[in-house]
Amino acid sequence: MSKRWLGLIAVLAVGSVLTGCNLVSDPGKLMVVQTQRTIDPLGLQSVETALEGMDSIQTYSLKAAMQVATGRFTREVDFYGSVQLPATVSMDETIGGSDYLVYQDGQFAYYKDENRWVPMQPLTNLKPWDSLLQLLQSSPPREVFQLPKQTVVSWNCNVYQFRDKARAGAGGLASTWPGDTVRTVPRDALYTVYVDASDGQLRQIQVQSTVGIPGLGTSSFTGTTLMFGYNVRVKLNVPDDLLGQIENP
């Protein structure tokens, strides 16, 4: 065989290697998405016990994310910081690649946009477990499922999942919408609660739902709130630059 033919064969071989192999269909992956879950008759009670058990919490730290998928993109807002009940908050926030800070001590509430602190409406309910407990009490889910145990950070957790209303209590932001949008607001959401298997403490809450946006289509979102550092003493002092801005505007 001539060198020319050898060369051609080599080129074709390298070409076929570069494009890779065929992608076969894998329907099994669809089944994996539908996670194994079983109805737990005591699930609701377990979740409520975990939520009620949070009454003794005075301080906690929080890592949360709100992820929204619309069209081809998924956008995210991240939170990381600490809360001292009843009304003190210090939180880092990332929105669209930009960093913000939130500081609140009672009615003294500011957020920092770029280099300037801006007054804001004080945050009211700082207990993430309260709104969920209110939801469960006002509208108990028909079924609570138990999912396989999962490790969250380093905690081995029992995982409970239920479908319930998209909002605790009556009314809601979206329900005040006119015309077309009334039909598209989420009625339900999927809630997943992670309870520490060893001490029964609430560790994480996840909320998933969708909304139909007129002219655009479905937007899906996932909110995840992880709580840790319960009753660990933290000093949430007023940031120096905020004090500086107030004293020397």
Place this chain on the structure above:
Amino acid sequence: MTSLRLRRLLATPMWVLYSLWAMLFYQLVFTAWTLQYSFFGVLGVLAASLLFLFSYGKADRKTIVRFTLFSLAISLGIPSFASEPLVWVIIDYILFVIFALILGVWLVRMPVVRLLLVIAVITLAELWLPLSDMSVLSHFGVEYTGHLGSQDSQIPSIPVAAAPDPARPGLDEVVTLQAHRPIKGEAQQLVDLLGQPGAPAGLQDAIVQLQHSYDVVGVTPGRFGFHVDSPSMSVLRGLPYHAIGLVDFPFTTSHFLDLFGKTRMYLSLSANPGELLQMALNPGHLADGIAGVSLQTAADEKANWDQLTGRGQTTVDGLTLSRGYVTGTYAGVPVRVKTSGVALFGVYRMLPGSQFTSPQAVLEGNNLIQVISLPPDRPRVLATLKGSFSSPLTTDVVFADVSGTGVDDLLVNTVPAQILSLTPQLSWQTLWVSGRRSFRFEAVFPRSGGDLLVANSPGYDSDAPTRYLGGYLFKSGQLVPQFRVYHNDLVSLHTVHVTSATTPELLTSVYAHQEIMLLKPSTVPWLAMVESGYVLVIIIGWFRRLRRGVAT
């Protein structure tokens, strides 16, 4: 001219050519192998490198290996300061060239002029196409690249869209954003405008955001390269509100306004950080809260866009969607069908012509897709596809005739991505399911015998979710690769006709690079050329080795 003089004369151009080949081979072949086959790819690279090394005798090996490393170092070094401000680029480049020459003279032991030429040619090549984008050459030629030119991080990928160009029937105009550069006295001009009757809404905020605002620009091909200008309102009217809006949706709101005949955009937070934190702290209200922000942001952007462009209700093939009904006239017959849809995808042939005379309207509702028959068939909802909370059906859908039968299937980017077909029995059949969670369909190149599916797909033998562009044909229940481009940041891909009415092109935004690219299937077989180059280099090595004796 003697043979020796000819060889001396040709030596420098040949070494320069070799340096270009080494750069391209590294980018198109070695990088591709490692990204596609992971560990096995690295083994392939080692094997090919060893074959290359031992194709040359000891005397040649030292020179060629050192020169190859020198060429690669130059090609990889230049991009490290390319993104800096121009003054620093010039300073860094001068220093880089000096150090490179010192290194080259000491390491490669070649004439300074030859090394300087190599550096110059590689620099020119990277000016023509940056190294980070060179991987696209394995299948595409780059028709156009554009940059946002902004220091802001608020736009991670530049919105890009194509609208029919009224001046060039059958062809598209690219519509995108560029950072606005305020000129002296502009703020005063805007303040003066603020006091005048008929000043555009949002002007006050636009003045505050002047340093962080963007010009909406249209890109069209001209006789010498591409023209970047302000698109006409009729071009913008052809685009829906979400085509170049929805930057970081729903957390920021895009505002558009017409200033002195040019369209300006700026962004604002849809909800302040405190309001978003309040939502995160109340999971029991979160779904409702985010839905509210999403609906409000979309409504604001739509109202703003409609006011700017004069675009009214979106009409597709004579059909509109309003208050839960698809209405309009199709084939001269009035249509009014109740639907759960909130957005009209368009009219597609989802069922064979033997069963339904007309194609069907496809709509999306809240986590569902509906197919509606059109006249002369009786208008009604034929089928509904529902998503779940864990695997929602967003608008991330591509339509393609995968089998070449003239009937479209749904390429749905759920996790995992699927190809779904509507059967004549009006039920949904899954034709293909991705084995990888990060696989996603992006665009379609129409083709007789089955459309070419353009997708972002992870490496074959790697668990990493990183995706690279690929073209696939659906055959015998499998996706058969036709090309791979190992560029992992190509997002927002559209099939367009900007320079050619017949050859489809790919318009894309490069994530985190503030860049857009217009790619056209290449007429230059770069990949085959560099692969042939490897074979040639090996043959030359063995030829020289055999001529001098194998041991030398």
